Amino acid sequence: MLQSxxxxxxxxxxxxxxxxxxxxxxxxxxxxxxxxxxxxxMMTALGGxxxxxxxxxxxxxxxxxxxxxxxxxxxxxxxxxxxxxLERFTRLITVFDAIGLSVFCVTGASKALDAGLGGVQxxxxxxxxxxxxxxxxxxxxxxxxxxxxSDFYAVPALVGAALAIAALQLDLPELVGALVxxxxxxxxxxxxxxxxxxxxxxxxxRLRGAADDPDR
Numbered sequence: 001m002l003q004s005x006x007x008x009x010x011x012x013x014x015x016x017x018x019x020x021x022x023x024x025x026x027x028x029x030x031x032x033x034x035x036x037x038x039x040x041x042m043m044t045a046l047g048g049x050x051x052x053x054x055x056x057x058x059x060x061x062x063x064x065x066x067x068x069x070x071x072x073x074x075x076x077x078x079x080x081x082x083x084x085x086l087e088r089f090t091r092l093i094t095v096f097d098a099i100g101l102s103v104f105c106v107t108g109a110s111k112a113l114d115a116g117l118g119g120v121q122x123x124x125x126x127x128x129x130x131x132x133x134x135x136x137x138x139x140x141x142x143x144x145x146x147x148x149x150s151d152f153y154a155v156p157a158l159v160g161a162a163l164a165i166a167a168l169q170l171d172l173p174e175l176v177g178a179l180v181x182x183x184x185x186x187x188x189x190x191x192x193x194x195x196x197x198x199x200x201x202x203x204x205x206r207l208r209g210a211a212d213d214p215d216r
């Protein structure tokens with residue numbers, strides 16, 4: 001399946017950013033060796049795209065274009081070599097994750113739409129592309145996946161993917177239709193982190209103690 005230069009560049013950028021994030025997580029949380037860092041970084045970077053391509057029944061782009069493997073390996077190796085220096089900037093892990101999330105939700109949705117899927121299905125696959133690699137990463141390091149613990153993780157991916165599909169259907173210029181949704185998704189994610197934003201949750205029944213019981 002052919003893809004435009006804009007989508008390719010964004011895809012490689014997201015791959016590199018997610019590889020950095022996954023490798024930094026491995027070096028920081030799991031204390032893995034070089035092989036472990038490379039594996040976890042590449043898994044984070046490539047996992048979501050592979051899941052998407054398998055679901056739309058096309059050969060995974062990772063195995064047909066060495067640039068994806070190079071971007072993933074390069075990002076993971078850079079994080080391994082500079083792990084001590086990057087540890088001083090703990091926010092970088094979140095920033096790299098937000099970059100990968102925002103870019104992949106756009107490219108994933110665009111590729112799904114190009115494969116002939118409907119708009120709703122394309123949005124869902126955009127979200128899967130964005131959160132799939134990070135979910136695999138968290139499972140491997142025995143953490144509850146971020147998508148299940150952070151209210152504003154899946155939401156930015158959903159918004160970015162939906163905006164990307166809307167831009168494509170409105171025939172907006174490709175660069176605008178890709179960069180603007182990615183930028184909006186990134187902004188939402190970082191605002192969620194900065195202000196600890198949460199989506200509404202179901203009300204929970206609070207059990208009263210003996211002192212609150214009117215019958216006692």
